[in-house]
Amino acid sequence: MEEESLQGKYFSITDPKEVSTIIYQVNKTEKEFLDRAPKFTVERLEFSEQLVGDRKRKTFFVDNPAPEGNPLVFLSFGKDRVVVNTGFLDYDEIKISRKPMPMKLSTIYNEKETVYREFEYTPNMKRPISIIDPETTEEVKPTLYFDEEANEVKGKCTLKACKKYFAFEVRQKKKK
Secondary structure (H helix, E strand, O other), rough: OOOOOOOOEEEEEEEOOOEEEEEEEEOOOOOOHHOOOOOOEEEEEEEEEEOOOOEEEEEEEEEOOOOOOEEEEEEEEOOOEEEEEEEEEEEEEEEEEEOEEEEOOOOOOOOOEEEEEEEOOOOOOOOOOEEEEEOOOOOOOOEEEEEOOOEEEEEEEEOOOOOOOEEOOOOOOOOO
């Protein structure tokens, strides 16, 4: 019987009592797919969690880390705000930016349940946008469908009425 071996890196962070951090890896789309896919996609990192006193220790896993390193986005959800930090997994260390970018949650608010924007998927099913429920830090799972006219897989998210959501997208800087 053949054993599967995982190639990856583990690292841990500890969250204060009323904070929940999640981490996304930013992936650059391969050149051969750029004509029909977004330049960047995001992929949420899996983690395990254990309580250490009144804090939560989370151990994240990066599967098959890139030799040139992996860009990361840290989202720390607290009461009515999100702190966004960027970082980089470099060989055996995590480098995190010195200045976090605090952000207030803006409300995507509707009186009725609504479908939020169409977005494309890359051939490996990664996407350029992530919509997160700030109360649970769980992603809103999109409904996937095949757009025959465009000949590609797309997704739409259904958002509940009268509820806050946090959405982020990685975009390339516009040239001036």
